[in-house]
Amino acid sequence: MSKSSARPLSPHLQIYRPQLTSVLSFAHRLTGVTLGIYAIALVAWLMAAAAGSQPYSIVQNFMQSLFGQVLLVGGIFCFFLHLCGGIRHLLWDTGRGFELRAIYASGWIVVAASTLLTVAAWIVSSILAR
Amino acid sequence: MRSPLGRARGLGSAREGVESWWLERVMAVALVPLTLWFAASLIALGRSDYATFIAWLKTPLAALLMVLLLIALFTHLALGLRVVIEDYVHSGAKIPALLAARFACFALGIAGILATLRIVLGD
Numbered sequence: 001m002s003k004s005s006a007r008p009l010s011p012h013l014q015i016y017r018p019q020l021t022s023v024l025s026f027a028h029r030l031t032g033v034t035l036g037i038y039a040i041a042l043v044a045w046l047m048a049a050a051a052g053s054q055p056y057s058i059v060q061n062f063m064q065s066l067f068g069q070v071l072l073v074g075g076i077f078c079f080f081l082h083l084c085g086g087i088r089h090l091l092w093d094t095g096r097g098f099e100l101r102a103i104y105a106s107g108w109i110v111v112a113a114s115t116l117l118t119v120a121a122w123i124v125s126s127i128l129a130r
Numbered sequence: 131m132r133s134p135l136g137r138a139r140g141l142g143s144a145r146e147g148v149e150s151w152w153l154e155r156v157m158a159v160a161l162v163p164l165t166l167w168f169a170a171s172l173i174a175l176g177r178s179d180y181a182t183f184i185a186w187l188k189t190p191l192a193a194l195l196m197v198l199l200l201i202a203l204f205t206h207l208a209l210g211l212r213v214v215i216e217d218y219v220h221s222g223a224k225i226p227a228l229l230a231a232r233f234a235c236f237a238l239g240i241a242g243i244l245a246t247l248r249i250v251l252g253d
Contacts, residue, residue, distance in 0.1 A: 029214055036207045042239045046245035048212075049187070053180040064177060076169070077176070083165065086158050093155060125173045 204239030
């Protein structure tokens, strides 16, 4: 059979319209892997603290830099998206919420909740930092 | 985790996949309060200095929750990475990637626990 025949492929990526369901499914995996990288940072942070005040202050100074703050906010958003998406997955594991309406409703709840929680975390930490 | 009927019929994919699937969920449930505690602690600690951070981690509750967090986090991460690698890597790199992910998660988890213990048991 000729492999060069120009038969249509599915999904056809040029005309593929992403849905909330597939975007959130992929985002859950992507944030999971991303949080794995943050987990490495957590261990590095603990090891720096165990090594003494000098290594700890290097990590602390990095986290307070602009780049560090951007990384922290990004990490917090990944965390809340994965947390809310994870709770949605646990709900599905009980066999509930598979109707199309429920899937879209829970999907938008995940998007809204993780955004609000990220903003709330940022506001609370800003108030405490004063 | 398998029903006697399912076992007798020998149905199912790898016959013991349910355990790792279930363990990933058990760790996910554990991680809900543990990660929320950690996020709240990070916010509360804010820009505190070294002494404040050490004093916080030396409290029995923080030390216990940190060790539990590291165990649940890296168990969940190892199982999740395994699923992702199995789904997307089909070349000869699959087995090395699976091994690397598993070894890294194990080593990082132990390293985190050892660092926590050094802080807790230190002066």
